[in-house]
Amino acid sequence: MPPKVDPHKCDGCKGEKEAICMAICPGDLMYLNEDTLKAYCRSPRDCWDCMSCVKACPQGAIETRLPYQLGYYPAKLIPLMGSKRVSWTCIGQDDKVERFSYKNRND
Amino acid sequence: MKMLAKGRILVVGGGIAGLTAAERLARAGAGVVLVEKSPYLGGRVARLHRYYPRMCPPRCGLEVLINNIRGFPHVETHLLTEVIDVKKASSGIHTVTLLKKPRRVMDTCTACGLCETACPAEKKTSFCSQAIKAIRGPGDWAHPATFWVDEGMCRGRDCSLCVQACPEQAVDLSQQPEETDLDVQGIIIATGTELYDASLIKEYGYGRLPGVITAMELESFFRPDGPAGGLPVHPATGEPLRRVAFIQCAGSRNANHLPYCSGYCCTVTLKQVEYLHQSLKDVQTWIFYQDIRTPGNREEYYRHVREEYRPVFIRGLPSSIKYRPETGELTVKCVDTLSRKEVRGRFDLVVLATGMAPPALPEFYGIERDGSGFFSGHIPCEPTELRRPGIWAAGSVQSPMDAEESVKSALAAVAQCLVKLRQQPAAFPALDQRKCDRCGRCVKECPYGACIPGSDGYPAADPGDCRGCGICQGGCPLLCINLPGYGSKKIEEVVDKVLTRGGPEMAILLFLCGNDAYPAWNSLIKQQKGKGLEGIMPMVVPCIGAVNAAWVSEALIGGLDGVMLAGCRPDQCHHAAGTSLAATRLDNLKETLTRMRLEPERVSLTQVTIDDSLKLFKEIQNFKSSLEKLGPNPFK
């Protein structure tokens, strides 16, 4: 399921030429609405759910739902990035919560 | 105009503040460019009769400054000139664009006045002023003693009567405006204020009723260039003034006009009461007031005037003024709030003591105004330094003030300016270009405009302008900006330590703003000797805005139970935007935590002042007990 942008949290990366989500999306799917300066996914069908934008957004404004092959609605997978660690919170269809956190950087 | 920018300062405004700043800077060896919008130097003080506290004529003080300035080869003065644009050129250098209007009279002018006599373009600007001509001179005293042509009134080259009248061939009506660019290292803004427009106070009838004038106009009555050549007589009848009323707070301390007190008008009225009694034996003076505000040694002056001249003080502001054309008298009606009786008085002159309104200055270079519309820095720590580094405010442009305070503020601005010219660059953030994707967030969030993109698009902190707040580091989504001594490494070390230690003990990361919260914390550990502070890992940052949200996340997903940020109150933040940025970042994170089913109460932002160690202690205890209720962090 494609990325959903929370308009209250997204600040359009302060209206710079290229917002972080635009820069990072491998499918070039994220765009800024020119009037509201909020991000949106221009072609939801093409989204691969790679979650790059979710992880990269400095405002934590983007959310994706799990594709149905992995977990049916309302299952969720939520990443949160630290400076050297990443965590994943998986909330299943049955509301079971599982969490993982790893060191993903060594510099 | 090509000149050496380094060490050169632009002073905008040639009033007492600007002249003081220019003269002191020049004495300290700095190159100075002094720019004044009007045809003459001296500002408002030059148009007074005398100025308190020493009752000097304006020449005293101003003339010394102007003569010294003229003697310095490294000072350039431009009259009839305004700054129309300011741009940042390079590290610590500003490019300013000046617009110089033509004077149309050259230095060879001897101020003989023959041109003025010949000039047919004449107008009267107010009931109590002499008519003015399109070509006119400096009046009683001003510098330079050269005439000038008022473009707005001049009939143009078809007339040219002044050109023919001038025995020195000093009039040149063909001069055109000139625009020039100039590089400078610092700018002192000393453009003064506007006086509040008295005609906006409808009930007093200024501009409508003859005889109602402003305090500024009354000053001119005592000057040789005034309405009756310096005689204190009524401008309409030519009779000596008999009964004069002063209305204090005219348009001040009033939500419909200026909400604040300008602070100088009470003393000005006392001074003018003294002028009147000194030059007229039989004059009566009344003062309508709310409070007489004469702080410091001006109280002594108030007592002197009250006892020596016995003006009538009525506590209350008039509700109306009526004009009787038959007698030329003004009837002022007012409720005396002390006796609760209505008082009526008849006067031949009513003087409105108007306050200083916010300066009318173009909005250039994003310089912000304070709540009242003036240009001031961080009060009280950096009063003259504006939020754009290298730009200072001096004199009444900063807030309403009298000449003494204007001089003091000019000296303060000069001191700060000289410190800046000589100081060692502070620690400033370094950018890791390999990681940066040039998103520009740091450029937008830096409260000082010190983080600027280079020609390659990579931002860099200007070492001359950066004040080391670290707000850029706190906002960087890619963690590629590091203020020396404050990077992500330190947080990671703390998290690793907690992880290797293991165990169920509560662990809390506490970020402390170095300005207020950290000193408060230091007093707290002395008071508590560590008791009640177990499990707290303190971490100092230069400003709470320097905390990156990823650091808070790092601590939470690394298993720490909670993260607390202690910063200044938003209105006290030493870097203006730090606390509010921290609040936004934490609110965003809390929303994500909620979605993750992780309690948002695990992060908290608290505001402390430097002496709030007890409040900090209470907040820490509350935070700890709420974490106890939540139980250990599920990431542990």
Ligand SMILES: Cc1cc2nc3c(=O)[nH]c(=O)nc-3n(C[C@H](O)[C@H](O)[C@H](O)COP(=O)(O)OP(=O)(O)OC[C@H]3O[C@@H](n4cnc5c(N)ncnc54)[C@H](O)[C@@H]3O)c2cc1C
């Ligand atoms: C009626 C009256 C009586 C007073 N009596 C006293 C007194 O007795 N004692 C006392 O201490 N104070 C007195 N004051 C207050 C005193 O006049 C001010 O405190 C003082 O003039 C402030 O000096 P300044 O240099 O800040 O501003 P100003 O004197 O206003 O000078 C500012 C200068 O900047 C110029 N300028 C403005 N905009 C621009 C621009 N964009 N570019 C270039 N130049 C510009 C102006 O033309 C002006 O020359 C009195 C004020 C009034 C109104």
Ligand code: SF4
């Ligand atoms: S990265 Fe986040 S804040 Fe920036 S534009 Fe995309 S959604 Fe908005």
Ligand code: SF4
């Ligand atoms: S540390 Fe502060 S002042 Fe310096 S560049 Fe960064 S945000 Fe600007």
